Amino acid sequence: MNPPLMTPATHIRLARPSLDLRAAQHFYTAGLNLSVLYHHDSVGEEASLLMLGVRGAAWHLELTHLATHPLLPTLTEDDLLVLYLGRPVEPSVLQHLTQCGGTRVPALNPYWDRYGVTIQDPDGYRLVLCHREWTI
Incomplete structure (x- = not known):
């Protein structure tokens, strides 16, 4: 039998696009007290990315932005x-x-x-x- 694919220790990343990483960072760090786990500013075609979470947790929130091709968040009221x-x-x-x-x-x-x-x-x-x- 194969070991379970997911365990309580499995790391989870919730990734989604952002139109304004600075505004999102302020909301989640100053407002919700999450830590910036990683931040990378875009160079050329590469995406800017911001990883937020609680240090040591098995999850984090990743927000991305590509200046040359920004994606409009396509959310619903129940996301x-x-x-x-x-x-x-x-x-x-x-x-x-x-x-x-x-x-x-x-x-x-x-x-x-x-x-x-x-x-x-x-x-x-x-x-x-x-x-x-x-x-x-």
Whole structure:
């Protein structure tokens, strides 16, 4: 039998295009307190890229931008990055995320309004700060 393809230690990269890496970096680092794990500015045809996350975690968020061929993010209202915080979100956190370039928006699925708060980042991607804990 083959070993499992995925394990709890499998590293995950969520990659997506950004129209403004500086705005996205400010939102996620100043607003959400993620660290810049790697940053590379574009030279010629090469893509600029920004990797954000929590140091030592088995995941990171990668944002890319190609100046000669920028990709418009093709997101929907139900493309979500959900963070299970296990506690209510303080109003000051929401205010801070807004000051860092986010916009509070209603969720497409009412579940997320019942159990969290949805913030749209500078590129239009939606981040849900969920009150619940992940228990599965």
